[in-house]
Each structure stands twice: as C-alpha cells, then as structure tokens.
Amino acid sequence: MPKRVDPEARRELVADAVIEEIAAHGIRSVTLARIAARAGLAIGSIRHYFGDTLREVMRFTMGVLMQRAARRATPLSDDPVARIVDVIAFVAPTSDQEHRENIALVEYRVMARTDPELAADIAATSFAAEEVIHSLLREALADRAVDEEALHREALLLLTLIEGFSFSSALSSASLHEKDIRAVVTATMHRLRDAYPPSDEAVEGAAGGPEADEQS
Amino acid sequence: MPKRVDPEARRELVADAVIEEIAAHGIRSVTLARIAARAGLAIGSIRHYFGDTLREVMRFTMGVLMQRAARRATPLSDDPVARIVDVIAFVAPTSDQEHRENIALVEYRVMARTDPELAADIAATSFAAEEVIHSLLREALADRAVDEEALHREALLLLTLIEGFSFSSALSSASLHEKDIRAVVTATMHRLRDAYPPSDEAVEGAAGGPEADEQS
DNA sequence: ATCTATTTGGCATGACCATGCTAAAAAATC
DNA sequence: GATTTTTTAGCATGGTCATGCCAAATAGAT
Incomplete structure (x- = not known):
C-alpha cells in the first residue's frame, strides 16, 4: 500500500x-x-x-473529457480566419490519445441524449463552443457587410463542419489528417469571406487593416 | 390469434x-x-x-434503417448542384419518424464501431454513399478545371457536412430546418464551383450549357 | 504506543436479461 | 377428422453486474 x-x-x-x-x-x-x-x-x-x-x-x-477538449480548442493565432481554422482543426487528433478522447466524447454525447443529468452538463459546454464560433466569425467578417441572418447561417456551416469532423473521426479507425481538415476549412473560410463585399466602414478605415494585407 | x-x-x-x-x-x-x-x-x-x-x-x-435512408437520399433533380443539395438535405427529417430514424441510425453507427459484424454491414453502405457524392461532385464540376486532389478535398467537405448534419440532428431534440440546410449547402456549392475556373473543354463546348445559364 | 484517518478489498444480494427449450393453441392442409 | 404447420407464449437457467455494506491493513497524528 x-x-x-x-x-x-x-x-x-x-x-x-x-x-x-x-x-x-x-x-x-x-x-x-x-x-x-x-x-x-x-x-x-x-x-x-x-x-x-x-x-x-x-x-x-x-x-x-470536456475540459481536455476545451483546452485543445483554444485558438493561438491572431488572424481571425486562422483562429477559426485552429479551433476546427482541434478535432484532428495529433496523437492516439486525442483520437481516443474524441471517440469517448462522441460516445458520451450520444449517451447524454437520453440522460438528462449528463445532457445538462454537456449543454453548457456546447453553448459555450457555439458562442466562441459566433464570436470568431464576427471577428473574421468584421470588415464585411454581413447581416445577422447570414452570420447565423455561416456559423451553422462552421458548427456543422465541426460536428462532422468530430463524428467521422470518432467512427473512423484512422484519425483524420490535420492537413486535410485545415485545407478544407481554410478554403471554406476564404470562400465565405469572398461571398460578402467589404463593408463601407472597412473600406474607409482600412488604411493598414487586414483588407490591405489580403490583397497583397 | x-x-x-x-x-x-x-x-x-x-x-x-x-x-x-x-x-x-x-x-x-x-x-x-x-x-x-x-x-x-x-x-x-x-x-x-x-x-x-x-x-x-x-x-x-x-x-x-439503412434501406430507408438510402431511399430518402435518392436525388430527384436534374441539375448536378441541386442533386447534391437534395442528397445532403435528406438529413433534414421532414417528419418525426424520419428524425427518429436518423437518431437510431446514428446510435447504430456508434455501436457498430466496436462490433465487427455490424461494422461490415454499415461499411458497404458508407462506401456506396461516398461514391455517390464523388460522382455527383464530378458532374457538378464537369465544366471546371479541377484536379483529382482538389476533387477529393471538396468531396471531404461535402461528406463532412453530411456527417455534421446527421450527428447534430440526432443529438438535437428538435430536428434541423430543411430550409437552413438547403441554404447552407447551396451557398457552399456555388462558392465551391466559383473557386475553380471553367475548363477549356467546357468553354469550347458550352454553346448552350450550364455556363451560359449561370451568367444570366 | 495508541488512536484516528485513509486505503484496500471484496462479499452478498438483488435486479436484470438473453437464450435454450418446451408446449399449447390455432390455422392450414390432406 | 387427422395430421401438419404456424403462431403464441413463457419457464428455467445461467450469466452479468451495480451497490450496500463490512472489515482488515496501513499511514499519519498525537
């Protein structure tokens, strides 16, 4: 002993x-x-x-599991687009352990569907994650003319990608490739931004802002 | 009796x-x-x-469950983009019964991860579904210059959306709105097409093809 | 050394449930 | 009507496992 x-x-x-x-x-x-x-x-x-x-x-x-996931999903970059890519890419386990944790979390989430107590615990985390995505998306589109409805729809797109990567990763014996995920999400983000015109404010105030960087 | x-x-x-x-x-x-x-x-x-x-x-x-899902996922439109939207939108249950079937299928898929016999049954269906998406995507991008690698990545995007919608729908007490799903997928498809330039063949052969329609 | 707190460990019991198996009742066939 | 087939029904048994509970061994405090 x-x-x-x-x-x-x-x-x-x-x-x-x-x-x-x-x-x-x-x-x-x-x-x-x-x-x-x-x-x-x-x-x-x-x-x-x-x-x-x-x-x-x-x-x-x-x-x-939820604490570990939240810790892994903390964005590190300054660029809003890259932050979103970082958050979404956390689903791509870079180690076997992370893959296993993702699997376990997915299994818990399915079980929690029919267990009110577990569901309450998970709901708080899910809500926080959605808020993060909304917030990051606002930042990433701060220089674009986007109404609330469109913002909501784009957030749905990103949240769905997160769920899709998480679910398919959990079901797959081999973990997803982070490279693939980053490529998909990065392309999606760029196309998403391009779908909205620069906003008047951004044009007027973008002397040295991201708009100039983006066209270089 | x-x-x-x-x-x-x-x-x-x-x-x-x-x-x-x-x-x-x-x-x-x-x-x-x-x-x-x-x-x-x-x-x-x-x-x-x-x-x-x-x-x-x-x-x-x-x-x-798998038969019913396959039946629901049969595309009806002629337009390749709309066919993809149809396939993906099948995840949005239009009835309580379809919602329940989606839930059950998700739970089976999770269980099948650790049950080789069930996994074998499901794998065949998953493979077929992926082939359908690849094929539909090829059609939708037939007039665009896309290499195999890019095609693979775009298919990953769409397949991930399908998984994401299916999973989040199963976990949610309220079913997703078909309108939202269609809006998200339609926008994604148009941006996806726009990301690739028309191919030389298409320009030459597109006297009355989709390219003309698309610019009107 | 004694006493208290902590750690280790698992017994006994009840609940739950799949499944091998059996048999009676009812329908269909000859 | 007799026989065969189909349908209904559930008993008995063994296996699994959570949990209430108890107790011995060990560490730490006095």
Missing part, C-alpha cells in the same frame, strides 16, 4: 482507464470490473474515490 | 418498435421485453421471427 494517495490523481487515472475502455469496446461495455482491470486497481480502490458508484466515475470522466 | 402472419410485415413492425425505443431511451436500453411492450406482442411472438435472438432483431432493424 503506498503512502497517501492524491485523490485527484487517482480520479484522473481512473478516468483514463474509462476512456481507454470506451475507445476499445464502446461505452456500453464499461463496468467497474473492466475499469479496475485497466487501471490495475481493485474495484474497492476505485469506488472509494467516487462515492461508491459507477455513475460518479462516468460523470467525472465526462467532465475530464 | 390472427390468421397467417406475414413474416416480413411482422419483422418490419418489430423493427419500428426497436427504432422507437432507441429514439426514446437510447440503444443501450433495447431489450426483448421493451421491444415486446412497444410492439404489443409477447417475447416469443417476436423471437420466432428472428431466429430466437435479440441480436438478429437488432441486425434486421439496422438493415431497415
């Missing part, structure tokens, strides 16, 4: 075992026994840290 | 009960008992028509 266990570390370790099991055999196969086998622990040694129930294990793991 | 039961009709009835149960409580909740309750039959009266096992019930139901 080791010294004092760090409860948070234990929970994280168990969550990773859950994720592995989901990725390998689907969320329906997750049991305490299987988690224990993967984590190299006895069932009791898991339950103790999760209020004794499998359900708490599952809820905690879902929380871990 | 009625007169002779039509086995096919019985199987279809049972499949519909499965679909209802999946839509209501998720695929993980499907049991013979619950199917029986929904179908208004005894368990034995179901098993008899499916080789006695729940698994056969589930496989048959998945087959039904």
